[in-house]
Amino acid sequence: MSTLDLKAYLEKEGRAVRAALEAAVDGLDALLPPRVADAVRHGLLSGGKGLRPVLCVTAYRACGGGSGDRVYDAAAALELIHAYSLMHDDLPSMDDAALRRGRPTTHTVHGEDVTMRAGAAMIPAAALQALRGARALGCDEVTSRRAAAVVVEAAGAGGMVGGQWLDLMGEGRSLTAEELADLHRRKTGALLTASVVLGGVLAGVEPPVLSGLERYGRAIGLAFQIADDILDATQSAGTLGKNPSDAVLGKSTYVSLFGLDEARRRAADVVAEAHGALQDAGVDAPALHALADYIVERDH
Ligand code: GRG
Numbered sequence: 001m002s003t004l005d006l007k008a009y010l011e012k013e014g015r016a017v018r019a020a021l022e023a024a025v026d027g028l029d030a031l032l033p034p035r036v037a038d039a040v041r042h043g044l045l046s047g048g049k050g051l052r053p054v055l056c057v058t059a060y061r062a063c064g065g066g067s068g069d070r071v072y073d074a075a076a077a078l079e080l081i082h083a084y085s086l087m088h089d090d091l092p093s094m095d096d097a098a099l100r101r102g103r104p105t106t107h108t109v110h111g112e113d114v115t116m117r118a119g120a121a122m123i124p125a126a127a128l129q130a131l132r133g134a135r136a137l138g139c140d141e142v143t144s145r146r147a148a149a150v151v152v153e154a155a156g157a158g159g160m161v162g163g164q165w166l167d168l169m170g171e172g173r174s175l176t177a178e179e180l181a182d183l184h185r186r187k188t189g190a191l192l193t194a195s196v197v198l199g200g201v202l203a204g205v206e207p208p209v210l211s212g213l214e215r216y217g218r219a220i221g222l223a224f225q226i227a228d229d230i231l232d233a234t235q236s237a238g239t240l241g242k243n244p245s246d247a248v249l250g251k252s253t254y255v256s257l258f259g260l261d262e263a264r265r266r267a268a269d270v271v272a273e274a275h276g277a278l279q280d281a282g283v284d285a286p287a288l289h290a291l292a293d294y295i296v297e298r299d300h
Helices: 006-029 034-044 051-062 071-089 106-110 112-136 141-155 160-170 177-203 207-234 254-258 260-281 286-297
Strands: none
Touching: 006 034, 006 051, 006 071, 006 112, 006 286, 034 071, 034 106, 034 112, 051 071, 051 177, 051 207, 051 286, 071 112, 071 141, 071 160, 071 177, 106 112, 112 141, 112 177, 141 160, 141 177, 160 177, 177 207, 177 254, 207 254, 207 260, 207 286, 254 260, 260 286
16 A cells, blocks of 8 residues: 555654653653562563554654654653553463563563552553653643543543453453454554544644544554454464463454454455545555554564
8 A cells, every 4th residue: 555664664663662661661760669660661661563652653743743753752651551551461360471572471570569560650650651741742731631631541441441351351251243342442442543543632633633543543453453363363372472372361352253264354344444544534644554554464
């Protein structure tokens, strides 16, 4: 769909995201016991793709937000939430995972108690990161608070936490297609949607464009999850860098419900929906189109 060199784009953006994340943890050093700050570093800086901040920054630029580097600070709020969610998701009381991003999980290195505290500290830190990041970009107070609210709402019971709850309650039984879609719209989709919406809010776009970004975000959120289910069913823990698999955990997935072929067809349909959303909203952004394709073509 585009001639953009996405690999180079992701590497360049990834470096800028990492610098903002390092600055964010440095800012927490004065507030947290060193053991807790070390656990935050482990969870936040251990080689994730940085997809959510990259989506935010890309949407911001596509919406005329300018090309400066300041936007990475606000975008880092999304990764603080994402990283805490993975740290807590891996805990023995949830998925009890030993491996994440090809490395030992945070609690296996830093302990369960410290990881719980580190994750808890990252939630309000994310809200402040979005608020202060928006102010530093020159957004007015209403917009800055809205930016923080976008992140917090997506992370909350109506979004990611609620989706995780449905996920845990669904283990060991077969969910209906509607239940599975609702679970993933909240657990994974809400934060991915918030990522592009935050970019639009920071850039000060008009409501119709924001709706288009939201539609795009919902579509890539679903595409991301279907692709995740396909990868989980077809790749080894070594390739994916994480364990245990959905099958071991007794989770319903798009593959267990519909089979591989139908899951692939549905992933292609929702990526087409994402492209359509951008076109309908008049958002001319080759990188957002390329990111939608990447979400289903990635290998981990
Ligand atoms: C207390 C019920 C309760 C919830 C706490 C733990 C939690 C909140 C939420 C878990 C949410 C979760 C694990 C969502 C899955 C998101 C997902 C698909 C992660 C993989 O994303 P990538 O591929 O990861 O972007 P990298 O490693 O690249 O950052």
